Amino acid sequence: MSKKRKVTIKAFRFNAETDYLPYYKNYEMEVSKDELVLDLLNRIKWEHDGSFSYRRSCRHGICGACAIKVNGKSVLACKENAMELLDLFNNELVFEPQSKKRAMKDMIIDKKDFWDKHAEVTPYVVADVDPHPEHETKQSIAEFDSILDADLCIQCGACHYACPALEVNPDYLGPAALNAAFRFTVDTRDNAGTERLELTSQPGVGVWDCVKCFECAEACPKEINPIEKITKLHNMQFEQGVARSNVATRHAEGFVRSIRKHGFLDEADIVVYSEGYLGMYKHLKTAVKMMKAGKIHWQDGVPFIDNMPKIKNLDEVQKLIDISMTNKL
Ligand code: SF4
Ligand code: SF4
Ligand code: FES
Structure with a gap:
């Protein structure tokens, strides 16, 4: 043959x-x-x-x-x-x-947008280095492991040009730049982590604009999984007190709040929690469609009416939430 x-x-x-x-x-x-x-x-x-x-x-x-x-x-x-x-x-x-x-x-x-975004996250270790050091700056194996596998990025751009969030929002940093932001922020020799977390927490630019489609993970030829690094940046922003109250962070908090309360996601409550009652009216058309599909009830979102059922074993779910919680806003 x-x-x-x-x-x-x-x-x-x-x-x-x-x-x-x-x-x-x-x-x-x-x-x-x-x-x-x-x-x-x-x-x-x-x-x-x-x-x-x-x-x-x-x-x-x-x-x-x-x-x-x-x-x-x-x-x-x-x-x-x-x-x-x-x-x-x-x-x-x-x-x-x-x-x-x-x-x-x-x-x-033309990869200009890719390189511009890469440069925006300060993709190098920022440190006061003695110009005449007497010994090398050592890292433990555990410290080195924390920058892997993010460090394996070869800047090919595959994740960046596969990202649908970037297609609709050219200001979004994108998965490759966010992966680089993570890689240098967790590096124990670096001193610019707070600045990177501030930048990557900005709505319209940073981690909150990721729609969690996993296209970047699928596209990456080095199996880096940028979305995992984006999730870690989310957590670091909460843990280090960098996250500010905005629609995106309240949405994340509202999600946890809803699960803690019912064990289910209360779609209407999460909108009210993150955008307020006035903001809720922007989504009326979607709400009607969801109501027709049986995903929400007409009483959902009405103040003082809580008609969501609760799951069995809610206390176990609440314990899991407590264990996995990072800092609050
Ligand atoms: S998961 Fe986020 S960063 Fe990755 S491709 Fe989707 S929107 Fe872009
Ligand atoms: S696809 Fe992977 S290797 Fe290529 S730029 Fe993105 S993270 Fe880096
Ligand atoms: S030629 Fe260098 S990665 Fe393919």
Whole structure:
């Protein structure tokens, strides 16, 4: 049986200097079982069209340059086996840049927004360092472990360009920058943690704008799980007294309050708690839809009426909440 497979690769083509619109071009080739996506990118350039452009450098999954999308899935081209993707996508591969709207030339995008956000979180250890130290600054194994796996980020941008919150809110720092904020804030040699926590707690910019979709965790080729680091930043903001009372923090508190009271999430109460009675009117249309679907009752949200049932063993849930609670606002 032949170990090669004849395939057609559809590649996104665009030159921002000469093209008004992007287009797709097909390239036919025989792919063998050991070839990586990067090999196929090379073959498009070397065997079909020398003007085809993409970034690559290390070929070992450590420089982050070769990140693209294949059939909408974020991949590091030098890490992904082409045959496995052909199996996954029924023999059809579509190569696209990480972000089509930022395309400069074929797979190459303008990553300015990514680097600007990275720079915003002060992505380095801030410390008063003796210019002539007599010994190195040591860390214990446990201290070093606390920065792993966040430290493994190769700044490929896969999580950043997979994040739907960033698509709708360009001010949001995004998963890669927040991962970097976490990595340096937990570093025991660093002195700028409070500033980073202040920045990442700002509504519209920081952790509260994450919609917890887990796309970043799915996209990350280094299995860093940025959403986990975002959750830890949330906790650190409460623990270190940096979190301020706003819609987002009251929503988090209201969630706990509701579960503590009923063992269930009281959808109407959480809106009233976080946005107040006036704010509640903004959501009337949604409330009517939820009422029709039986998710809330007409009495929900009406002052002094508490018609939510309580679960059995509520005291056990309350104990769990007490154990897991961080500081209050
Ligand atoms: S979990 Fe949060 S940071 Fe990650 S992709 Fe979704 S919205 Fe973005
Ligand atoms: S967290 Fe993962 S996906 Fe995001 S930039 Fe770093 S290595 Fe890439
Ligand atoms: S070429 Fe460096 S990560 Fe792929």
